[in-house]
């Protein structure tokens with residue numbers, strides 16, 4: 401059983417180590433579908449140029465950059481890993497000054513600051529998801545919404561079998577070869593399987609005080625968008 405501070409250190413170490421290969425591996429391992437998932441999640445949320453957005457676990461910034469394309473200009477990126485933030489900064493000079501190295505579980509922002517919070521492929525890595533969502537609730541305005549994009553396992557048995565073969569065998573091999581980090585790409589399938597079997601985001605959002613929570617599965621159920629209204 402890994403405790404909170406061990407998980408936080410492990411996740412920090414992994415993302416600091418793979419940051420330089422993160423974007424390449426994302427495109428390679430998802431065949432580019434990750435770009436479509438982020439676009440779809442943002443479109444489902446009806447986000448527009450009025451938004452004041454906090455992108456939590458922003459990593460190298462792909463969700464924030466996608467939101468910028470939709471006209472959102474007030475964006476803050478927050479992440480635990482300094483190296484991921486450095487690569488975000490390299491990719492997007494517009495966001496200079498709007499990046500914070502912090503954990504989701506202890507956000508350094510005043511109450512009711514943001515209209516939207518986005519998290520792509522980050523929640524699974526939080527060391528305490530409920531604490532993260534309680535923080536989201538606090539820093540969101542009264543009519544604010546949180547949009548979470550995360551991996552799930554397909555429900556269809558055959559697709560699930562094929563997917564698990566890819567996920568448990570091919571993906572760690574390609575990932576560790578390109579990133580030179582064996583731990584990172586064995587952590588990915590392990591964390592997705594654990595998340596899929598143990599975590600119910602709807603319940604956690606409700607426990608954290610959100611009132612309306614909707615989910616939608618994407619691409620054979622490999623990914624899920626969860627939208628929670630405060």
Ligand SMILES: C[S@@+](CC[C@H](N)C(=O)[O-])C[C@H]1O[C@@H](n2cnc3c(N)ncnc32)[C@H](O)[C@@H]1O
Nearest residue numbers: 415457458459480481484503504520522525526
């Ligand atoms: C798989 S990456 C996702 C990056 C980006 N959102 C994307 O769509 O590509 C997960 C990110 O979550 C960050 N992270 C993990 N646990 C975190 C926490 N507790 N608080 C803040 N960021 C965290 C990691 O440092 C990493 O950058």
